[in-house]
Amino acid sequence: MPVGPLVGALNDLACGAFLLTAFALVVVRQVQECLWVFVLQSVLLASSSFLLAVRLRVPDLVAVGVLTLAVKTVLIPWLLRKTVQEEIYARRELAQLVTVPASLLVSLALAVGAYLLTTPLGTATVGAGRANLPIGTAGLLVGAYTLAVRREAVPQVIAILAMENGAFLAGVAVAPDLPLIAELAASFDVLVIALVMGLLTRALHEHVGTTDVATLRTLREEPAPWSPS
Amino acid sequence: MALRIFANGLQVVAVLALAPLVRGVVDWWKERIQSQRGPSIIQPYRDLWKLFHKDEVVSTESSWVFRVAPYVVFTTPLVVTLLIPVLTAYPLAFAFMGDMLGGGFVLALGGVWAALAAVDTGNPYGPMGASRTRMVGFLAEPVFMIVFFTVSVVAGSTIPYIVQQRWVASPAAFFEPAHVLLLVAFLMLILAEAGRLPVDSPSGHFELAMIEESRTLEYSGPAAALVKWGGAMKFTVLILIYVNVLVTPWGLARGPGLGEILAAIPLVGLKVAVFLAVLGIIESSVAKLRLYRISEFLGAAFVTAVAAMMTRLF
Numbered sequence: 001m002p003v004g005p006l007v008g009a010l011n012d013l014a015c016g017a018f019l020l021t022a023f024a025l026v027v028v029r030q031v032q033e034c035l036w037v038f039v040l041q042s043v044l045l046a047s048s049s050f051l052l053a054v055r056l057r058v059p060d061l062v063a064v065g066v067l068t069l070a071v072k073t074v075l076i077p078w079l080l081r082k083t084v085q086e087e088i089y090a091r092r093e094l095a096q097l098v099t100v101p102a103s104l105l106v107s108l109a110l111a112v113g114a115y116l117l118t119t120p121l122g123t124a125t126v127g128a129g130r131a132n133l134p135i136g137t138a139g140l141l142v143g144a145y146t147l148a149v150r151r152e153a154v155p156q157v158i159a160i161l162a163m164e165n166g167a168f169l170a171g172v173a174v175a176p177d178l179p180l181i182a183e184l185a186a187s188f189d190v191l192v193i194a195l196v197m198g199l200l201t202r203a204l205h206e207h208v209g210t211t212d213v214a215t216l217r218t219l220r221e222e223p224a225p226w227s228p229s
Numbered sequence: 230m231a232l233r234i235f236a237n238g239l240q241v242v243a244v245l246a247l248a249p250l251v252r253g254v255v256d257w258w259k260e261r262i263q264s265q266r267g268p269s270i271i272q273p274y275r276d277l278w279k280l281f282h283k284d285e286v287v288s289t290e291s292s293w294v295f296r297v298a299p300y301v302v303f304t305t306p307l308v309v310t311l312l313i314p315v316l317t318a319y320p321l322a323f324a325f326m327g328d329m330l331g332g333g334f335v336l337a338l339g340g341v342w343a344a345l346a347a348v349d350t351g352n353p354y355g356p357m358g359a360s361r362t363r364m365v366g367f368l369a370e371p372v373f374m375i376v377f378f379t380v381s382v383v384a385g386s387t388i389p390y391i392v393q394q395r396w397v398a399s400p401a402a403f404f405e406p407a408h409v410l411l412l413v414a415f416l417m418l419i420l421a422e423a424g425r426l427p428v429d430s431p432s433g434h435f436e437l438a439m440i441e442e443s444r445t446l447e448y449s450g451p452a453a454a455l456v457k458w459g460g461a462m463k464f465t466v467l468i469l470i471y472v473n474v475l476v477t478p479w480g481l482a483r484g485p486g487l488g489e490i491l492a493a494i495p496l497v498g499l500k501v502a503v504f505l506a507v508l509g510i511i512e513s514s515v516a517k518l519r520l521y522r523i524s525e526f527l528g529a530a531f532v533t534a535v536a537a538m539m540t541r542l543f
């Protein structure tokens with residue numbers, strides 16, 4: 001029995017579920033839920049790369065999947081919990097800048113736009129991984145939208161990481177035989193980004209007492225002690 | 230031909246007879262999951278028996294609409310039963326009388342009459358429940374439409390008997406995203422349409438929080454029994470569409486023999502029981518949504534359905 005079509009369908013399914021997690025990130029109301037949705041999204045990304053490794057016979061993609069699992073489902077949540085613990089476990093509702101149904105419709109429009117945008121490019125990934133390019137692009141756009149409507153620091157960090165996930169999902173299908181070192185560098189980059197932003201958030205929390213970035217309206221420099229004025 | 234008409238009648242009788250049991254089983258599962266003892270699974274039959282032997286009280290303020298509505302609520306699910314695969318995997322006599330869209334309209338007719346009857350009485354809770362049900366209804370409508378569009382794009386038809394054959398053609402067809410996302414969206418629709426937990430509490434008797442139940446507060450005696458039975462049948466029909474058309478046609482009779490058709494009853498019952506167990510788990514693990522969050526729940530269902538269509542269409 002040929003397993004090819006089944007693996008292809010499962011990969012498409014992982015992509016479809018990935019799209020749903022991107023939508024979920026826009027609307028969830030607890031920081032911890034945000035993190036869990038992100039972990040789920042990373043698991044789906046990893047399973048997509050495993051399935052594509054089988055489908056396209058590219059063993060490198062297995063390493064990419066393992067790397068994704070290690071960095072995005074274990075290290076990044078651990079790092080965020082270490083640096084901004086009280087923010088992650090805060091049991092309060094996140095404010096929504098746009099109402100949930102409206103946000104969902106905007107995200108849906110972005111996803112349709114991503115499909116319209118990438119369908120002409122479909123020849124690059126014909127056959128296997130047909131769903132990766134449009135859904136990855138949709139993940140990128142919806143992630144950017146999440147970044148725009150979230151007003152708290154930790155969900156914004158997660159939104160940036162989700163954008164990166166979207167780019168990765170498109171990447172594994174468009175360039176499956178990218179040198180492994182590039183993937184490794186990208187993963188390390190993401191890890192450092194998460195760490196830096198986590199520390200920044202922590203500093204923000206210590207200074208201002210909140211991580212609600214909506215209240216940050218002006219940029220002010222601390223007067224340096226040695227300044228002549 | 231005669232046998233096909235007979236089999237069609239048989240499936241109506243099966244739904245009629247077993248619908249209260251479905252209610253009983255889902256309550257039984259919920260009690261078990263929440264480690265309570267609860268009533269027996271045949272309690273809904275006892276309730277119906279009791280109600281049929283009671284006197285009926287009709288408000289002098291009400292008109293004929295109030296009196297006709299229970300019959301409409303009772304018969305519309307039976308009409309839909311003629312159209313959908315309940316026991317057989319091949320089309321029966323009335324299968325081509327209407328498609329899934331038609332079945333949806335017939336089910337909605339029962340809902341409209343129930344709402345009219347609720348407004349007809351002077352009871353203040355009736356119109357409140359009716360307007361809330363309509364709100365859930367019009368939010369669910371676009372999701373239904375998108376689900377039907379997706380089904381018609383994928384299977385090339387909206388006749389349920391043809392649709393069900395599509396998903397078992399190959400495992401790849403079963404796991405394609407359009408199918409799985411459709412299943413998720415339709416599950417959310419069942420929860421909303423049948424008044425199950427995240428949308429409406431089926432066991433709650435607090436009038437201000439009621440959605441579905443408050444429409445029938447004014448009914449008593451046999452009319453209340455008909456409305457309850459009709460509600461149970463609508464729930465059963467929705468579940469049957471889900472498990473037999475959208476999930477799988479496994480366990481349905483393939484041959485024309487009467488023995489095979491009768492043997493399908495326990496098999497389909499098993500599938501429904503598994504579905505009800507899943508429903509019990511869902512209902513035991515979520516809290517009721519606030520009224521204005523229902524639009525978010527159904528918005529999520531809408532997005533899921535559109536995602537299903539997009540992955541297929543482009």
